[in-house]
Amino acid sequence: MDIGLDMGEGGELIWATAGARTKEQGDCSRFKGNIPASCKKDPQVVDLPRKTPYSMQVANCCRGGVISTGIQDPANSASSFQLSVGRSGTTKKTVLLPKHFTLTAPGAGYACGAAKVVRPTRFISPDGRRMTQALMTWNVTCTSTQFLVRKTPTCCVALSAFYDETVADCPLCACGCHTRPTQPGRGCAEKDESGFARSVQCTPHMCPVRVHWHVKRDIGKYWRVGVTVTNFNYQKNYSEWNLGIQHPNFNNNLARAFGLNYKSLSDDTGMLWGIKRYNGLLREAGRFGHAQGELLFRKKDPSTFTLHKGWAFPRRVYFNGDSCAMPPPDAYPQLTTSV
Known part of the structure; x- marks a missing residue:
């Protein structure tokens, strides 16, 4: 993770850094x-x-470029650092706001807005008896957008159900098309190949990550969904991965999640992520390159509950904030008889 900025027109420079x-x-x-x-x-x-010497640290610094979401791990959801800036003066008239912020991090790109002056930050002395405040405080908001760094998705979704043998797999070439490499480190890799640096496993969809949503046979007042996340990338692990799921009445009907953590975000959107020391690390492609869990949904009103017309499938799926390619609606598993 790195941050770029324009120091302004006053000839400012950075004397020292911490964190x-x-x-x-x-x-x-x-x-x-x-x-x-x-x-x-x-x-x-x-x-x-993270193992930076203490003399170079400040509070909440040094995350190794990785910060978690506030929902998954609040204690590690922020990263701080300190700059000592010179030639900027010591008054609100001479201190100029930095411009043209950029934020670079793994995954999606970020679009940053202009710095905005807000209420000065206040500091409490160690003994709690005195309070001081900053000369000036400003905020910059950066919004994630995957299309800044790539035009193709980085994940895809497969859908299946107990009532149909058909699997609506990831769209063909969803994340790129299959190419066999002629030079080391390029193209895709078969499982048993070892003659070059492996990248993404050769698949019809060529996505590094696939999310499989499988509707299982219902049990009395409940219906179940199996969720499997598979990593096809030979060169990358995903630590603290997460899924965003948009589904009609998702949060009103979800009774329990097994093998996954869950948090409601809105009426129709929920967040799923792995359990630490169990499946919180999505390992590189291969035997252990997957994580799975199960969701148990209530049938609040059996008279109106239906599996027809794809109701049991999500509208959108996001992996680590990136929107995943969905199968076309006409490929969804079809319910032809009452179950």
């Missing part, structure tokens, strides 16, 4: 003694590893 590091120093030749950490007008700041 992060500038990627380039730039031209600091005019300084003879104390050399700044960065003299670049558009510096990039990167996160530090």
